[in-house]
Amino acid sequence: MKVLVTGGAGYIGSHVVKALRDAGHRTAAYDSLIRGHRKAVLAEEFHQGELADRDRLREVIASFRPEAAIHLAALTSVPESVAQPSLYYRQNVEASLTLLEELARVGVGPFVFSSSAAVYGTPERVPVAEDATPRPINPYGETKLAVERMLHWMAGPHGFRAVSLRYFNASGCDPAGEIGEDHDPETHLIPLVYLAAAGRRGQLTVYGDDYDTPDGTCVRDYVHVGDLAHAHVLAVEKLAGLGNGGFHEVLNLGAERGYSVLEVIRAVEKVLGRPVPYEIGPRRPGDAAVLVASSAKARAELGWRPTRSDLETIIRTGWAWHEKHPHGYDD
């Protein structure tokens, strides 16, 4: 199958491209490189472009003639979204609308969207399942939910066979070390712990140790990026096989196991064999105490089984890449 991957130069997108390639699919990555890296692109074709650039997008779709699309391109920083909400609505919502309109124009049906656990906000119950009421607590989560709602209404009239995958915390790197994680600024916990352990930044701040959790720090569900990538292959293959469409559905992708911030720090110290300097800071507004997925629906509908999402494999694969590329793709 020919699959257009937006955001294919990013962290998760590059792993999705690799998984598609390994499954025998043909890929074209479309990415502005605003946050991505040319060296991360393993796709057969790379097209640099903004999603909002309708003419460029139309030209790429006309030349590549995709049979399916996976849409990962987005801005992804919660604090940035709070500071610049209009930027997030433009880049994440308006740009997604342009993409959907251009795919609809040429009748591309199978569509996989990168959504996020951020749509849940502070869930009333954990593990959180897809039927929980979404209540985002920041503009980033709102933009993800807005695209899901757009898909809900556009799928029928335009014949999309669409699925929104709500990822929990993507982590780890390609076990072969070909691609990795290089965000600037880095906001994800596990790479921040590596940076602190390696002495590449000051001590790590743990935001709050008085939550209602066993050790008082926040608990999150970490899912290996390779397991996430595999879910995209399963999803796109399933959607392609479904014939005529007109539907949109939502699936959680998480490991269904939570680790606290302190547990992550201890696990990194064990794998790296060195201490992680950290201090306890105040709580950050908007952090839920516990966010852990139920992925029963993805397991049932896609036959998805995470195989690398134990904390040790996540840390080993992530650290192997960071150790080899201390300055990311610029090394």
Ligand SMILES: NC(=O)c1ccc[n+]([C@@H]2O[C@H](COP(=O)([O-])OP(=O)(O)OC[C@H]3O[C@@H](n4cnc5c(N)ncnc54)[C@H](O)[C@@H]3O)[C@@H](O)[C@H]2O)c1
């Ligand atoms: N990393 C996580 O834990 C996580 C969790 C939930 C959801 N997600 C979602 O997964 C997707 C990928 O996240 P990531 O961590 O790989 O981020 P990333 O920043 O590494 O990748 C995003 C890519 O999209 C590109 N891009 C952004 N806006 C663009 C635009 N307007 N036009 C063209 N290209 C554009 C960037 O250059 C970058 O290469 C995002 O949609 C994100 O919201 C990520």
